[in-house]
Every structure is written in C-alpha cells, then in structure tokens.
Amino acid sequence: MLLLIGSFLFLLILGTPVAVSMAVASLAYLVIYGVAPDIIAAQRMIAGVESFPLIAVPFFILAGNLMNIAGVTGRIYKFALSLVGWMKGGLAQVNIIGSVVFSGMSGTALADAAGIGTIEIKAMKDHGYPVEAAVGVTAASATLGPIFPPSLPFVIYGMMANASIGALFMAGIVPGVVMAILMMLTVYIFAKRKGWGSDTPFELKQLLAASLEVVIVLAFPVAIYLMILAGMSVNVAVLIGLAVLVALDWYFDFSAVMALMTPVLLIGGMTMGWFTPTEAAVAAVLWSLFLGLVRYRTMTVRTLAKASFDTIETTASVLFIVTAASIFAWLLTVSQAAQLFSDFMFGLTDNWWTFLIIVNILLLVVGAFLDTIAAISILVPILMPVAARYGIDPVHLGVVITLNLMIGLLTPPVGMVLFVLARISKLSVEKTTLAILPWMIPLFLALGLITFIPAITMWLPTQLGLIR
Template sequence: MGILIGGFLVLMLLGLPVALAMICASLLYILATGSVPNVIVAQRMIAGVESFPLLAVPFFILAGNLMNIAGITGRIYNFAVALVGWMRGGLGQVNIIGSVIFSGMSGTAIADAAGLGTIEIKAMRDHGYSAEFSVGVTAASATLGPIIPPSLPFVIYGMMANVSIGSLFLGGVVPGIVMTLLMMATVAFIARRNNWGGDALFSWKKLGSASTEIAVVLAFPLVTWLLTRAGVSVNTAVGCTLVVLLLADWYFDFSAVMALMAPVILIGGMTLGWFTPTEAAMAAVIWALFLGLVRYRSMTLKTLVRATVDTIETTASVLFIVTAASIFAWLLTVSQAAQLMTDAILGFTQNKWMFLLLANVLILVVGCFIDTIAAITILVPILLPIVLKLGIDPIHFGLIMTLNLMIGLLHPPLGMVLFVLARVARLSVERTTMAILPWLVPLFAALIAITYIPEITLWLPRLVAAGK
C-alpha cells in the first residue's frame, strides 16, 4: 500500500501528469510485489473503458462543442441580457443565467468557462467591470455545468457507484437552482455595496419577449402532459407539440427557444423512458446539429470538422485518465488499501454527519490536486462502502462529491477552470485565484446546504419515481 500511494504522491510532486503518475505507481507496485501478473495492467485498463455509460462522454463533449460553433452561446447570452441585464450588477446576473442555460447542454464546467466565458468576460470588461469581478463570477457560474443535468461527472460516478445516472441527473436540478439563487444574491450584494446599476435599459417589451420564450418552453411539457391525459399516446402528443413549437419558432423568430429546449428534451426523454442517459448524449448531439445546420444555419463543414477534432482530443484525454484511474483503483482494492482506509475512517467516527464533514474536507483537498474524473474513479471504491454502511443515499453523496470536485476546479495546482479563465482573461494564475476567492462563500454555503439537507437532492428523484 505504501508503494502504491507513496509512489503516486511522489510522482505527482515531481510534476508528472495525474494519469501517468497513477500508471507508473501501479506498475511500480506490481513490479515490487510480484503479486499481480503484468498482463493484468492492460486488462484492467481496457476493462475500465469497456462500459456503455462511458459512451455518453464523447457525445456530451461533442454536443458542447457544437453548441459553441453554432452560435448558440451568443443567443443564450442575448436572451439572458434581456431577462436580467437590467438588474443591479446586470452582466454579472447575465453571466449566471447564461451558465444555467448552457450547462443544460454541455455538461462540463470547462465547456461553460471556455464557451460562454469568452463572451461574458469581454462584455463585462467593456462595460467597465474589473477583470477580477468578471473572472470571479464566470468561474463560480461555471461550476453549475456538472450540477445541472446533463453532467459528465454524474456519468462517471453512476458507472463507478452502480446507481441510476438518470436519478443523478434529476438530483442535480434543485441543487443547481439553490446554487443559482445564492450566486445571484452575491452579485446583488456586491453591486449594492459598489452602487452599481443595471447594464441594459429596463424594457417591458424585452422582458416580456424573454418571459414569453420561457413560457413557450414550459408549455411544451405541460401541453404534452395534457394531451396524454386526454387519451393521446405519448409519442403522438410529443410529436404534435414539437411540430407546433418548430412552426411557432420559425414564424415568430424567437431568439433562444430552441436552445432552451435542449435540457427539456434531454430530461423529458429520460423521464419518459425514451432513452437512457447515454442515448440522451446522442440526442443532444442530434439537437445541436439540427440547430446549427437547419434552424440557424450557422455551421460550416470547416467548423464542424474543428468541433469533431476538439472532441476527439478531449475524449482521448478523459478516457486515458479513466483507464489509468481504473487500474490504480483496482490495485487499491486488491491490496486492501481501500479496506484499511475504510476501517480507519469508521474507527474514527460512526456518525454519518461527521463522516460527511470529513468526506467534504478530503474531497476538497483531492479536488485541488487531481482531475475530476480521476478523483471520482479513485475515491468511489474507498468511500462508497462507508456511505452504504452509514445509510447515506449514494445519489445524495454523488452530488456532494461532484460539487466538492467542481470547487476544486477553481484552485491551483490543477484547477482546469482556473487556467482556462486565466488564459481567456489574460490574467496571471495568482490574480485569477484571488479573484475567485470571494465566490467560494456562496459555493460553500451551497455545499453545506446540500450536504446536511438531503431532501434538496433527493426530493425530485423520489417524486419522479413515485409518479411512475
């Protein structure tokens, strides 16, 4: 155990990438102990990616890239300006609302930060906001990406913990709303303290137009439900409602209705049992292609190829981390290291609330040093047995783990959102880190609420399960 964990930590401190550090530490353990045949390394690495749920990874990444090149991010931004740009700290509020909408399509914090973040930071700085405030609110809002469904970390966690990915997606809805409200309250507080006004003139016409688009989107599931109650089959009801929606969008030329429909289609399709979360990722790609090629006609062959190449590069790095983490996690299990850690934690406390406190601290620290996907793959085999033994719902714990790791993305040394935004805003990593620190207050407030009020996470999955 000392060779495995010690070797990993030493290699990390020497600056080796996380995935390579895990593979090298695993090989070192195998060579030193001679207890595991060498061929097991290749077998376990291949087994780590031979999973149907992991098919969702490239498709969600591709969907996020397609949304970016289709110009949908710009439409979302303009819609958010019309909806909340007139409030105090207007573009800060726009930043948050834009992230809420975009996170329902991309599923990753990095896509959110790189996509909308580029537009938002430039607009905020052009309106006189400091670089620090612009970067801080963009970083905080990017954490919504993996909490509001769909979510790549939920896919990995669901696969590792053997829990319903659809239930994890539903479990992220209410926590995402709580986080949004806390961030918007933080913007309002900072704006009032600095005597900032809005960044767009209040207009009943624009507000009414934005509200109408929201009403149209919300009417889709409502009308579908009413038709089914009247005896129409689900497929016919959805088909008819979708055709009417497309005609209305074409006639009135709504700015963002089709973009807003993406999360409705994904969550609704999974709830109705039309497709699994993995198939939902494919549906997200099809919807993005429809918007870019047919509805908005903003995609070209060149941009489509670029999005595909970017997706291949990102997917390769993610799956390489998964393969490396799978052999490392397996060795933690067979070497009894995971069991020893479990016994040590249970020997310290049998109280589930105290365990959740300790788990939060552990995951936060790990999230600052290890990539999100690798951290989930390593920590789930160690912590899940304790979670189940103490009677903690694994879906609830999945939200806790994901939010902790999202906060870790905002910190050096390996916080990817931190580095993406430092590059976008052309700030040093040190200045970017200082800009993010005040925004840890609403994030930690959300983490505490989600940790110690399980119903925030579990209410919606239980409601949907009861209604089936």
C-alpha cells in the first residue's frame, strides 16, 4: 500500500498528470508484487469504463456545450436581471440566480464558470463592481452546477458507490436551494457594508414578466398531472403540454421559459419513469438541439462541430481518469487499504459526527490537489465501507463528497475554476484566490448544514420513494 500511494504522490509532486500517475503507480505495484496477471489488470481497466451509467458522461458534457453555443446563457442572464436585478447588489444576486438556472443544464462547475460566468463578470465590472467581488461571487455560485441535477460528479459517484443516480439527483435539489439562499444572504450583507445599490430600476412590469415565466414552468407539471387524472395517456398529455408551451414561448418570446424547462423535463422524466438518469442525458442533448436549431436558430454547422470536438476532448480526459482510477482503486482494495482505514477510524471514534468531520477535512485537502473525477474514483471505494459501518447513507455521503470537492475547485494548486476565472477576469491566480476567500463562508456554512443534518439531503428522494 505504501508503494502504491507513495509512488502516486511522488509522480503528482513531479507534475505528472493525475491519470498517468495512477496508471504508472498501479503498473509498478503489479510488476513488483505480481498480485495479478497482466490480463487481469487490463480487464479491470476496461471494466472501469464498461458501465451503462458512464454513457451519461459524454451526453451531459455535450448538452452543456450546446447550451453555451445556443445563446441560452444570455437569455438566462436577462431573465435573472429582470427577477432580482433591482435588489441591493443586484448583479451579484443575478449571478447566483443565473447559476441556479444554468446548473440545471450543464451539470459541471467549469461549464457554469466559463459559460454564464463570462457574461456575469463583464456585466458586474461594467456596472462599477470591484473585479474581485465579481470573481468571488461567480466562483461561489459555480459550485451549484454539480449539486443541482443533472450532475456529472453524481454520475461518477453513483457508478463507483453502486448508488442510485436518480436518488442522488433528487438529493441535490434541497442542498442546492440552501446554498443559493446562503449566497444571496452573503451578497445582501456585502451590499449593506460596501454600499452596493440596485443595478436596474424596479419595474413592476419586468418583475411580473419574469415571475410569470417561473409560474408557467411550475404550472407545466401540474397541467400534465391534471390531464392524466382526466384520463389522458401520459405521452399525449406531455405532447400537448409541450406544444402549448412552445406556442406560448414563440408568441410572447419569453426570456428563459424554454431554458427553465430543461431541469423540469429531466427531473420530471426521471420521476415519472420515462427514462433513466443515463437516458436523461440524451434527452438533455435533444432538448439543447431543439432550442439551438429550431427555437432560437443560433446554432450553425461550425458551432455544432466545435461543441462536438470539445465534448470528445473532455470525455476522453474524464474516461482516461476513470480507467486509470479503476485499477488503482482495485489495487487499494487488494492491499486492504479500505479495511485498514475502517479499522483505524473505528478505533479512533464510534461517533458518526466525528467521522464526517474527519472525512470533510480529508476531502477538502484532497480536493485542493486532485481532479474531482479522480478524487471520487480513488476515495469512494475506501470511504464507502467505513460509512456503512457508521450507518451513513451512500446518497448523503455522495452529496457531502461532491460539495467538498466543489470547494476544492476554488483552491490552489489544482483548482480548475480558480484558473478559469483568473483567465476571464485577467487577475493573477494569487489575487483571484484572495478574491474568492470571503465567499467561502456561505459554502462552509452550507457544508456544515448538509453534513450534519442528513434530512436536508434525504428528505426529497425519500418522499419520492427513491430511498427507503
């Protein structure tokens, strides 16, 4: 175990890519100790990516890329501006609401930061906000992407932990709302202290228009349910509902009704059993194509090709990490690392609160050095058996792990969101890090609540019958 982990850490320190570090450390362990024939190692690596849930990975990535090129980000920004732009610290509040909406489509923090974050930072700078404030609130709100469904880290975690991906998606909704509320309160406090005013005049007409869009989206599932109660088949009810919705959107040209419908369709489809979480990724792509090619007509052959190639590149890097991590995690199991860690933890404490405190500290440190997918692939096989001994539900643990690793994306030396925002804002990495620090407060508050009040995570999937 010391050879396996030691060589992995040594290669990381040398600057070797995470996937290569895991693969080389695993091969060195196999060659020196001969624990399995070469063919077994190859089979384990292939088995790591031969998973039906993993099919969702390229489709969710493609859906996020398509939403970015379809002009949806601008519409989301306009909608959020109408809804909350008149509040104190208006554009900072817009930043958070925009991220909440966009997270229901992208599933990743990087897509959020690079997509709608680009628009938000520029707008805040143009309205006189300090660039550090724009970067900080954008970084904090970007962490919402993988907490609200759909979520790419939840897909990887569900595969590694053998947990229901649908339950994980539903489990992220209430924690995401809690995080958004805490961030908005933080903006309000900053606005009071620093004298930030509203950025758009209060116009009842605009507020009512934005509120009407929310009402229309929320009324959609209610209307479908009523049509089903009236004896209409599910498929016919959905088709009629979508036809009416598209007609209304075409006639009134709403800012973001169709974008807001994305999470409603995905969550509703999974809840009603129309498709699995993996198939929901395909549905997200089809909806993105409909918006870009038919409704908004903003996609071209060139932009579609770019989105496709970006998806191929990102998917290849993710699956390379998963492949290398599968053999690395298997060797950790063979070397009894999980059992040793379990025995150590139980010898240290039999209190689940203490265990989760230690896990949070471990994940925050690991998240600062490892890519999210790699961290999940390596740590989940070790943490899952221990969490089971403490009676911690895998779904609850999945949300805790994901939020910790999202915070890790904002911290050096490997925080990818940190580097993306530094490039967008043209600040140095050091100044970007300092700008993000105050916005860690709502994130850590949310982490504490989600960690130690399991009901925040477990209530919704339990009510929907996804967890017993």
